[in-house]
Amino acid sequence: MREEGIKPVKQPPSNPLRDELARSRPVGPHPDEGSLAAFAEGALLARERGAVMEHLAACAECREVLSLAADARPETAALEGPRVLPVRPPLRGWLPWVAVAAGVVVVSSAVVLHQREAELRTPPPGEPALIAQASPPPPVTAAQPAQVATPQIQAMRKRAPQPIASPGAVSAPATGTITGAIDGSPAQQSEDAVTVSAGALETGKKAAPPADAPANESFASLPAPQPVGQAHGAMGPAARLRAEPQLDSLNAATAAAKAAPAATPTMAAAAPATITGASATTASAQASGFGGSGLAGLSKSLARPRWRINDSGQAERSLGNGEWQAVLPDVRTKMRVVSVFGDQVWLGGEGLRLYHSADGGATWVPVDLPSKGGSAPAIAHVHFDTAQTGSVQAGDGVQWSTTDGGRTWK
Amino acid sequence: MSPEVAPPAEPGVAEDSVRAAISKRYADSGGERYGISAERFHQIVAEAVLRYAGESSERGELIAGLHVADLVLARACADGNEAAWEAFLTRFRVPLYDAAYRIAKNDATGRELADELYAELYGVSNRDGERRCKLDHYMGRGSLEGWLRAVLSRRYIDRYRARSREVSLDEQLEAGVGFAAQPAEDNPQPHSAMGAAVAQSLAELDAEERFLLASWYLDRRTLADIGRQLRVHESTISRRLDRLARTLRKRVRKRLQAAGLSSRECDERMQELDVRDLNIDVAATLKQESPVESFHR
Numbered sequence: 001m002r003e004e005g006i007k008p009v010k011q012p013p014s015n016p017l018r019d020e021l022a023r024s025r026p027v028g029p030h031p032d033e034g035s036l037a038a039f040a041e042g043a044l045l046a047r048e049r050g051a052v053m054e055h056l057a058a059c060a061e062c063r064e065v066l067s068l069a070a071d072a073r074p075e076t077a078a079l080e081g082p083r084v085l086p087v088r089p090p091l092r093g094w095l096p097w098v099a100v101a102a103g104v105v106v107v108s109s110a111v112v113l114h115q116r117e118a119e120l121r122t123p124p125p126g127e128p129a130l131i132a133q134a135s136p137p138p139p140v141t142a143a144q145p146a147q148v149a150t151p152q153i154q155a156m157r158k159r160a161p162q163p164i165a166s167p168g169a170v171s172a173p174a175t176g177t178i179t180g181a182i183d184g185s186p187a188q189q190s191e192d193a194v195t196v197s198a199g200a201l202e203t204g205k206k207a208a209p210p211a212d213a214p215a216n217e218s219f220a221s222l223p224a225p226q227p228v229g230q231a232h233g234a235m236g237p238a239a240r241l242r243a244e245p246q247l248d249s250l251n252a253a254t255a256a257a258k259a260a261p262a263a264t265p266t267m268a269a270a271a272p273a274t275i276t277g278a279s280a281t282t283a284s285a286q287a288s289g290f291g292g293s294g295l296a297g298l299s300k301s302l303a304r305p306r307w308r309i310n311d312s313g314q315a316e317r318s319l320g321n322g323e324w325q326a327v328l329p330d331v332r333t334k335m336r337v338v339s340v341f342g343d344q345v346w347l348g349g350e351g352l353r354l355y356h357s358a359d360g361g362a363t364w365v366p367v368d369l370p371s372k373g374g375s376a377p378a379i380a381h382v383h384f385d386t387a388q389t390g391s392v393q394a395g396d397g398v399q400w401s402t403t404d405g406g407r408t409w410k
Numbered sequence: 411m412s413p414e415v416a417p418p419a420e421p422g423v424a425e426d427s428v429r430a431a432i433s434k435r436y437a438d439s440g441g442e443r444y445g446i447s448a449e450r451f452h453q454i455v456a457e458a459v460l461r462y463a464g465e466s467s468e469r470g471e472l473i474a475g476l477h478v479a480d481l482v483l484a485r486a487c488a489d490g491n492e493a494a495w496e497a498f499l500t501r502f503r504v505p506l507y508d509a510a511y512r513i514a515k516n517d518a519t520g521r522e523l524a525d526e527l528y529a530e531l532y533g534v535s536n537r538d539g540e541r542r543c544k545l546d547h548y549m550g551r552g553s554l555e556g557w558l559r560a561v562l563s564r565r566y567i568d569r570y571r572a573r574s575r576e577v578s579l580d581e582q583l584e585a586g587v588g589f590a591a592q593p594a595e596d597n598p599q600p601h602s603a604m605g606a607a608v609a610q611s612l613a614e615l616d617a618e619e620r621f622l623l624a625s626w627y628l629d630r631r632t633l634a635d636i637g638r639q640l641r642v643h644e645s646t647i648s649r650r651l652d653r654l655a656r657t658l659r660k661r662v663r664k665r666l667q668a669a670g671l672s673s674r675e676c677d678e679r680m681q682e683l684d685v686r687d688l689n690i691d692v693a694a695t696l697k698q699e700s701p702v703e704s705f706h707r
Contacts, residue, residue, distance in 0.1 A: 016608040017658070021620070021628045023609075033560035035462075037552030040560070042641050043475050044551070045468050050617065057620035061567060063629055068563035069556070070638045072509035 026059035036066055116319070120305065120360045121343065305360055307338045307345070315347050317361045327361050339382035341390070344405070348379030352394060356406050369409055374398035428459065431473040439478035444486030444494040451478075454485050458549040481550030488533070488543040502555060509559045513566050523566055527558070604679050607665035611658050619654055626651055 031039070031052050038044045039052045056062050306318045313334025316324040328347065335349040347355040347364075352374075354367040369392065376395035384390030391401040392409070400409040432455045433448065441451045458476060463469040486494030510524035511517060533543040548557050612620060618640075625631045625639070633644035633651075640647070659680070666676045 016605045017612075017623070018627050019605065020609045020612050021624045024612075024620070024624075032547070033557055033564055034547070034549045034551040036564075037556035037560040039552075040639065041552045041556050045462070045471060045475075047464060047468070048462065053621055054617040057617045057624055060624070060629065063621075063625060064567055065560060065563040066639050067629070067631060067635055068513050068566060069559040070635070072512040072559045072563065074505070074508065 024058040026055050030062055040069055307340055309335050328364055336378045337382050339384055341384040341387055344387050346382045348382045350378040352379055367406055369400050372398050428469050431470050435478045439482040441482040444491045446482050446486055476550035477553050480554035484545040484548040488545045505555050506558050510562050513562055603666055603669045607662045611661040622651055
């Protein structure tokens, strides 16, 4: 049988302190178990305690008894408050308040970071298909979104403090060539709605819909809600957004209708000034969707990634904190175009080099386009109607298209 | 079963006050439940007072601090009171075996340890046929449960020491200690001045400081272990050890210089005999929360 409770202490090489400590011999007989138990419980008289301590200082065996007995206490007893005295009994009065303040800061930071992370995982609202390209497409007029806006969106826009100010252009500080490429096609208009819905759907999870939401009633009477309504019941907002982005126009209307009544000028002001046009509606709806929570609204707008290509052809991303971070820093290819669809980001550049990120720019993979014998030196356009369907066009007009999110091109 | 005891030694006022204090505690003890009369209770407590209270001024404090309920229960068990045994089993059987398992860190050994003690608690007959009960030794100092843990711990160490003496050469060989060279008993030549300085400096410390040093440097206990034993927080132990090491270092250095060593020689001696290896080892193996500064810087 092996005794496991006591393990011989393996001593390192000799040194005078340890030698002298080991040389000391206990004075007198060992204290009885009652005294040791009382010592462990602090129940000895002062004189007794001194005597027992004197013995313990020189008696390894009694120290071992004391240690084993202490280890044998039930965990609950060992953790009892009175057994462990505070280091400094009179705790300074302001320390608890500092601790509380620190706790609030930590919790707030955690909330902001969590929302920011969640935002990065969902399609960025307000940027349905921002395409930075050398030759900007025709700008979007304010009338174009209005043509496809549902009554709910219109109602939302009426309530939103910042009306659509200008065609859907993004005033990102890029090389002056980045524009919001929202054309008049129904699909693109639907993407516009996706943008709205992305923020509003998020808010739908956080804020209960207003009890008197008239827009909800109008939403229920929409002519095309049936399939979306089914999807709404079957999936969570985020999953639905990822799985069926084409359905999000309706979701957008729903969320916007829920969010719009709560919009306030203050929250609208928190939205980034760089978002205009339909994006302004998005920002307003998004901000209002947080039920007036300035911190949350601000964090949402801060968390929205923004893209640009700088003067040297390097793609950069900003998470809303004012800093632009280079993506693909090791790639020497000069980028010419960036296209964003939700988390799907496409970068096209010289040498017909195409890069794809499926996680909002965190990781990238190069994409090989099949040779078509063209002579153009660079990709000029990247355009995605959905996360799966899109096309890439070279400068000479040669075009590639994909229907499976970029896995195959033809 | 219980020895006949005389009343407290000092007669007069002190005795009266002791009697009053004991009588006051009788109600707390619940002695009547187990057939312990007030007079019998007085005898039991007086025995503890005689054994532990050196001065009359300590008697009141001692009596007030006694765990009289546990004391009465233990005595009633020793007297063979069935109700007392039932209460004892209800309260202490599980904690006793749990403590034995924790001490032995082995179920079989722990059970064996607890069984042995249990038999002694119940009472074993000696050569004269007289039944002796281990519970008779409990004097109410500290809780009965704590006393049981201390008894188990002492018993376990005794078993360990007996077992160590019985270890065969083969087992020693397996353990890698069969041919280990015996450490030199005393090799003071290179560092005799250092050894003397350390010994003198240690002698100046009080008992608790030496206990701390022995627990930390010799027994290599963790700060938490030492803190539990002294009922203070481990960070307090850490600070005290830190301060103690600094003090000791200064004193040793001062003594070395007084012995005629130059400052440079002192540095060399202290570095030669540095115990930082110990601290590094301790930090690595015991995962100390806050490293304690080495004895020698």
